[in-house]
Amino acid sequence: ASPQAPVAPKDGGLIWVSRTGLCGELSSDDVGRRVRICGWVALHRVHGGLTFLNLRDHSGIVQVTTLPNEFPEAHAAVNQLRLEYVVSVEGIVRCRPAESINKKIKTGMIEVAAEHVQILNPVRSKLPFLVTTGDEGKDGVKEEIRLRYRYLDLRRQQMYSNITLRHRVVKVIRQYLEDMHGFVEIETPILSRSTPEGARDYLVPSRVQPGTFYALPQSPQLFKQMLMVSGFDRYYQIARCFRDEDLRADRQPEFTQLDIEMAFMPLEDMLKLNEDLIRKVFLEIKGIELPDPFPRLTYAEAMSRYGSDRPDTRYELELKDVSDVFMEASFKVFSDTLRSGGIVKALCVPSGAKVYSNTALKKGGLYSEAIRSGAKGLPFLKVLENGEIEGIPALVSSLGPQKRDLLLKRCAAASGDLILFAVGDPGSVNRSLDRLRLFVAQELGLADHSRHSILWVTDFPMFEWNDSDQRLEALHHPFTAPNPKDMENLSSAHALAYDMVYNGVEIGGGSLRIYQREVQQKVLEIVGISPEEAEAKFGYLLEALDAGAPPMVESHMALTDW
């Protein structure tokens, strides 16, 4: 018994034909060959009794021409075509006439002389925009229209490359982890129980048990710890994660991360494994050589120098603490705050004095950015050609020559530079100057795009003070191990957690895990979870930690951010 083969339908019916190859892969090597190619009409013009078209598939385009005398039917069929029709073309590959050779594309030496042409699917609607091969037409089309007709937008070669980039990155990751390091890919459930992480869970009502809910996982967190307790040793997953947060440009309700958990691996090995992976991806996918090893910055140093735990180091613009300069100065805005325990930090913008007029500094974009960051104003000074300073009069007059020189030296400020200040508690000062630093760098185009800033940020505090809840909370999450050195004073301990930062974006990280019940319980207590609550929420984990949990280490990489 064999199935009935589909017969060739009459015109306009469904038909499936075989290709001999792809449009964009034909070349001079194929001259004289009979081919059948399928694709979309990308260009269509009549010229001197002949009709030309470009046929496009995902591999590229090839020129098709007609032979009106030898193959009048094919010629007539080609004349009926319109842009984006789906067609099958059968014919002989031949050299293009010298005047139409295009050396820029692979198929530019040849064309296909059509002998048989079938319309597989016509276009009956008026298309809202042209499918161009490059990015050229993009700017003319609104984002909403491109998204509304995404199936057209994605036909462009550029969009095809964007979408397939993920595929190529993941392929390199799999090779590295599976073939070089023996990792096993394991799928963990999507319909699961709520896990305690930073964001809101998406909930799925259960039909079978009314009133109960599944939660979509914010990460495979607990599952992967259980896998380590089960002895799986080296797990990875390209894991879908869900966070019910308000949409932002860099936050989507669902996203995908590379998720790794390893047993019996020490810290430096984990960092090296991640570095090597990222170096390999950048080299193989983008041809970029990243440093070996990656530079490292402690959290404290990153905050001090950049006001941020994810600094973009493609440009300098480092923050300087100038509290001592103003400690006894007469500028009350600063000195009052300093006396009550605050700090003053400065950001020196090279040649910024000419770029930003005094008016701009008092109500322009930079000023608005300062206000948005929570600052009450934007104190500034400009260094004049003669080495004098100008700016807010009370600020200028508060500095004698000695203090002024100390300030300029501290900021490495030269004539023509602009110095911006922030004052207050360290958190808000850093927050303000981080934003101003990014804003200025963006506006002045300071980032050298041929440079790549990649680094580890290390030694995060385990806990930070949540002022509105009046309690300590975990900076990463409460399963991160404290540095064993800090066990005596756990609430101020550093965490064995590491963030990987690329061009100012956190693209991944890793941490050692708490793997002993006793330590886990202490940490939960510090973030205000009572033993009873811990038992109710994490009883399963605590029990597992007591049943032979190995030392574990996790790492993760965002797949959407790079």
Add this chain to the structure above:
Amino acid sequence: ASPQAPVAPKDGGLIWVSRTGLCGELSSDDVGRRVRICGWVALHRVHGGLTFLNLRDHSGIVQVTTLPNEFPEAHAAVNQLRLEYVVSVEGIVRCRPAESINKKIKTGMIEVAAEHVQILNPVRSKLPFLVTTGDEGKDGVKEEIRLRYRYLDLRRQQMYSNITLRHRVVKVIRQYLEDMHGFVEIETPILSRSTPEGARDYLVPSRVQPGTFYALPQSPQLFKQMLMVSGFDRYYQIARCFRDEDLRADRQPEFTQLDIEMAFMPLEDMLKLNEDLIRKVFLEIKGIELPDPFPRLTYAEAMSRYGSDRPDTRYELELKDVSDVFMEASFKVFSDTLRSGGIVKALCVPSGAKVYSNTALKKGGLYSEAIRSGAKGLPFLKVLENGEIEGIPALVSSLGPQKRDLLLKRCAAASGDLILFAVGDPGSVNRSLDRLRLFVAQELGLADHSRHSILWVTDFPMFEWNDSDQRLEALHHPFTAPNPKDMENLSSAHALAYDMVYNGVEIGGGSLRIYQREVQQKVLEIVGISPEEAEAKFGYLLEALDAGAPPMVESHMALTDW
């Protein structure tokens, strides 16, 4: 700036050590080498002043012994150990004494003489069952206990293999699709709109737009069609799918399938691509050679011969239509039904007459199975040694010698065989005999487990009658293409849909897609969806079909069923 390295903690603290290798990979080649291995205590015994233990990780076990005189601290530490403690052992690999050599395992020639032993994590709870290396202990432990303490159950080598099987299968699939056939893996969203498929959707309430819901996809169905319209040509995904159905042994709320969609590929190429893939997986993972090509059965033939569209052909037991035998016979149960358009089919069980007593046939398991299948009873005949038949008297007496011989010949029944009957409309007759066939095969152990039954079922009807809704519905789904030959009478058309059946389980399938708006609209109309409703539900798809949709073909493989 470099991060602070974790220092060695005092006993009982967190510690991460480096391994030199894995327990199960040590061999005679390593004799004399200093190693550090980490794992779980799998066996622990004191014997003649020495202490032995087996240390286990995912790679296997290795024997560890002590040197009480040379390394008394290590000896003392080993004595403290208990089963499933997590430890690090440093020592020298040496040959085992001749009397303790175990040739059955890779590490059976050697042992590690412990010089330094660290407890990384003790076990403080009483474990509910032993972690055995093989399957031996399994039967003694209840399923619920094994699931409750799944992290212990998964430590067994057998469970490790089960879980990693998926990984190995997926790896073969990826190699085949990506490296040999140029497929691109593309992730489609999980939070999406409801798609029209067979089962109930899981719904996720939106917080941002109260009263609206996301649906979790039953398959990537519409996304992958859109990808083809966008020109992606060859897509695949290891896709998570969700169906809110009541739990059954073979139905879970979420499952994973290999999901494929291809443009411009004809039927036979698609079938061959899938066959080659499955042959490769079976060969590489299980060492099984499947036939090339796979046998094919039309839907009509499968229903006629096996009463099922997923027949297990490892055993014969074919159904025979014997309606003509009973057409004019006096057995009213049969003849009345035949006159009103029903049929009678028979299932001959070789040597079944002795296995099933008359009492069993009137109220035993086989009888119950018939009733559960919806039959009103279980008519049967036995063929005696002398060639006579016995059974329900009215049935026996209704058959003269000629009809009896015709019946026996039709069923290829010999003395000692049992013939079971079902009567009614074809649907219910097939349903009953399919169940009885599986039941008998299971009970008599008819399946030859060295055989592998794999086949395509072809030529499904496009539509089947839904009696409760009084309308036609799509047998697969309403996007499957009808055979172009059948376009004139679409409502009775065959679908270009193919199921792959392995040992009686549908493990995958493929179908050509409707890719023209006009045909799609006609099919939707037949299943009772008005043009307005079609526009509301599938407007986006219909619009895309009109904007240059290529001929498309899909296929899918369950990853949980094999």
